[in-house]
Amino acid sequence: MKIKAKGVTNQTTIQNLITYAIVILFWVFIQIWSMAGQMTSLLNGLLVPICTYVILAVSLNLTVGILGELSLGHAGFMCVGAFSGAFFTKAMASVIPSVGLRFAIALLVGAAVAALFGFLIGIPVLRLKGDYLAIVTLAFGEIIKNLINVLYVGKDSRGLHLSIKDVASLNLEPEGEVIIKGAQGITGTPKASTFTVGILLVLLALFIILNLVNSRTGRAIMAIRDNRIAAESVGINITKYKLLAFTISASIAGVAGVLYSHNLSSLAATPKNFGYNMSIMILVFVVLGGIGNIRGSIIAAVILTALPELLRSLNNYRMLIYAIVLIVMMLFNSAPKAIAMRERLMERIKGGKGKGAA
Amino acid sequence: MSFLSYFINGISLGSIYAIIALGYTMVYGIAKMLNFAHGDIIMVGAFTTFTVVSTHSGNPLVGILAAVLVCTVLGVTIERVAYRPLRGASPLAVLITAIGVSYLLQNVALLLFGSNSKQFTSVVNIPALKLAEGQLSISGVTMVTIASCIIIMIVLTTFINKTKMGQAMLAVSEDKGAATLMGIDVNRTIAVTFAIGSALAAIAGVLLCSAYPSLTPYTGSMPGIKAFVAAVFGGIGSIPGAMIGGIILGVIENLSKAYISSQLSDAIVFSVLIIVLLVRPTGILGKTIHEKV
Numbered sequence: 001m002k003i004k005a006k007g008v009t010n011q012t013t014i015q016n017l018i019t020y021a022i023v024i025l026f027w028v029f030i031q032i033w034s035m036a037g038q039m040t041s042l043l044n045g046l047l048v049p050i051c052t053y054v055i056l057a058v059s060l061n062l063t064v065g066i067l068g069e070l071s072l073g074h075a076g077f078m079c080v081g082a083f084s085g086a087f088f089t090k091a092m093a094s095v096i097p098s099v100g101l102r103f104a105i106a107l108l109v110g111a112a113v114a115a116l117f118g119f120l121i122g123i124p125v126l127r128l129k130g131d132y133l134a135i136v137t138l139a140f141g142e143i144i145k146n147l148i149n150v151l152y153v154g155k156d157s158r159g160l161h162l163s164i165k166d167v168a169s170l171n172l173e174p175e176g177e178v179i180i181k182g183a184q185g186i187t188g189t190p191k192a193s194t195f196t197v198g199i200l201l202v203l204l205a206l207f208i209i210l211n212l213v214n215s216r217t218g219r220a221i222m223a224i225r226d227n228r229i230a231a232e233s234v235g236i237n238i239t240k241y242k243l244l245a246f247t248i249s250a251s252i253a254g255v256a257g258v259l260y261s262h263n264l265s266s267l268a269a270t271p272k273n274f275g276y277n278m279s280i281m282i283l284v285f286v287v288l289g290g291i292g293n294i295r296g297s298i299i300a301a302v303i304l305t306a307l308p309e310l311l312r313s314l315n316n317y318r319m320l321i322y323a324i325v326l327i328v329m330m331l332f333n334s335a336p337k338a339i340a341m342r343e344r345l346m347e348r349i350k351g352g353k354g355k356g357a358a
Numbered sequence: 359m360s361f362l363s364y365f366i367n368g369i370s371l372g373s374i375y376a377i378i379a380l381g382y383t384m385v386y387g388i389a390k391m392l393n394f395a396h397g398d399i400i401m402v403g404a405f406t407t408f409t410v411v412s413t414h415s416g417n418p419l420v421g422i423l424a425a426v427l428v429c430t431v432l433g434v435t436i437e438r439v440a441y442r443p444l445r446g447a448s449p450l451a452v453l454i455t456a457i458g459v460s461y462l463l464q465n466v467a468l469l470l471f472g473s474n475s476k477q478f479t480s481v482v483n484i485p486a487l488k489l490a491e492g493q494l495s496i497s498g499v500t501m502v503t504i505a506s507c508i509i510i511m512i513v514l515t516t517f518i519n520k521t522k523m524g525q526a527m528l529a530v531s532e533d534k535g536a537a538t539l540m541g542i543d544v545n546r547t548i549a550v551t552f553a554i555g556s557a558l559a560a561i562a563g564v565l566l567c568s569a570y571p572s573l574t575p576y577t578g579s580m581p582g583i584k585a586f587v588a589a590v591f592g593g594i595g596s597i598p599g600a601m602i603g604g605i606i607l608g609v610i611e612n613l614s615k616a617y618i619s620s621q622l623s624d625a626i627v628f629s630v631l632i633i634v635l636l637v638r639p640t641g642i643l644g645k646t647i648h649e650k651v
Binding site for chain 1: 386392394440443444445446447448450451453454455457458459461462464465466468469579583586587590594619621622624625628629631632635636639640641
């Protein structure tokens with residue numbers, strides 16, 4: 001038994017190492033590609049978003065795949081991380097002059113604030129089940145986006161000023177600076193995100209999640225997913241582990257948000273970047289990559305982010321093609337008849353080979 | 359007096375949400391799936407009426423009939439092509455397919471009509487009703503919307519309780535396997551549900567665009583989500599629940615727009631939903647299902 005258990009551990013370690021290797025190879029490939037002068041500006045602009053989406057997909061997979069709860073509000077946590085990170089970078093500009101150091105601390109700030117939100121939202125949300133949980137996470141995501149759109153924060157010598165009305169009601173001193181300007185958001189964040197930083201963060205997110213999954217905690221979380229009542233009856237604290245997974249997932253999404261915000265000179269919460277459409281897009285990465293399969297999420301996020309951009313020459317037809325590809329993939333992957341047909345086909349191929357060998 | 363006028367407009371908006379939510383809730387009750395493309399059927403209905411009325415300069419009634427017809431056929435086709443093969447697959451797979459269908463409808467509309475917003479001419483030309491010496495004015499669209507909602511509710515309840523098809527729907531929503539054993543054609547019942555839901559969405563689309571006349575390929579998505587919230591609010595799967603949920607949601611949205619903040623109205627609507635679900639985790643009229651080991 002002991003030998004077998006060791007074999008299993010080795011196998012997961014190898015699988016995890018393959019996942020890390022894929023990410024590192026991707027980085028090396030892009031470095032060589034750009035040294036060879038083959039990178040177009042279009043592809044170059046895609047690199048940081050790809051890292052952002054990979055981190056988001058991996059973190060959502062923790063909630064959807066490992067914890068087994070459908071969340072439609074992941075973009076909300078990204079939004080919280082993006083704004084708190086960019087706010088920190090802007091507000092601390094005079095205190096910490098080094099952009100790199102500020103960005104590094106901003107990543108921690110974004111992760112911490114998103115974790116706090118994940119924890120606070122998780123307490124009520126995780127009491128619900130299935131579709132009800134999904135709709136409440138969607139609601140929280142929309143509320144976050146809405147609140148940020150009416151938030152005004154300014155800074156002067158007396159400290160920070162907050163308002164949810166307009167700039168005038170901040171009562172700033174003349175030399176004060178408005179940092180978050182309602183629907184216009186934050187402008188002038190230094191562009192500190194690079195592809196290398198993005199890849200390092202992807203590796204960090206992978207390290208956290210893969211280690212979590214293969215730990216005692218991770219097994220407890222998966223036990224809750226597979227059978228809540230059975231898990232409870234063997235003494236697993238359901239609320240604690242659910243909240244833990246949800247908070248970690250939110251926190252990693254917050255890091256992705258900081259990465260996202262430091263890639264743009266102006267950051268505003270629009271339905272397009274932080275609305276439920278974004279949450280759904282991340283969910284699509286997770287489902288197409290395979291629920292619970294971390295490596296699948298990475299590959300799906302990269303392909304599906306790059307696909308619409310690479311199809312840009314097709315203009316208006318590209319999103320149409322994207323939609324059709326999505327439907328056909330789902331039908332092919334999940335329809336019971338398609339699965340049966342695939343299995344029969346595989347059997348025939350295998351059977352044919354067997355006969356040939358005999 | 360202004361409160362009353364906001365309140366009545368809220369009921370009117372709520373009636374539109376209720377009509378959309380009926381489609382959501384019926385499909386959920388029977389097929390156990392969240393049909394994310396439902397909101398986009400609204401948009402297709404509105405565009406059909408828009409095209410018919412503007413190109414044939416015709417009777418708005420013809421436009422509405424055309425919209426109902428197109429949406430019914432579309433709903434049944436979507437069910438047949440995209441959802442039926444996935445019966446028995448995981449609910450998430452069906453959800454993602456529905457999202458794919460939603461993208462598809464939006465992008466087809468984008469190719470056909472472009473992204474610029476179209477000015478929708480109201481299909482209702484009844485003069486506004488003036489009450490209390492002209493202090494309270496209720497527009498024709500508002501009255502027609504509320505009236506249509508009441509009529510739809512009565513017809514639908516009668517249909518479900520009195521006809522064989524309606525009873526079959528109830529049976530399928532209760533237990534698919536047992537319904538099959540009783541000789542009910544489950545596939546046909548689900549197809550009929552989609553047909554009814556889509557026809558209702560077409561009517562809702564025409565009413566929505568008559569009240570708020572700007573029409574784009576994305577017109578349907580936010581009302582769709584709100585109606586989904588309304589359906590959950592009332593207890594998803596319950597028809598009176600969808601009605602109550604829709605109307606409460608519309609009233610809250612309009613009143614908070616008028617008295618608190620128009621930017622925060624969505625946040626307020628969603629907060630109310632969260633509070634309701636925390637107190638009653640299956641919505642106002644939802645059934646509590648006890649988990650058995």
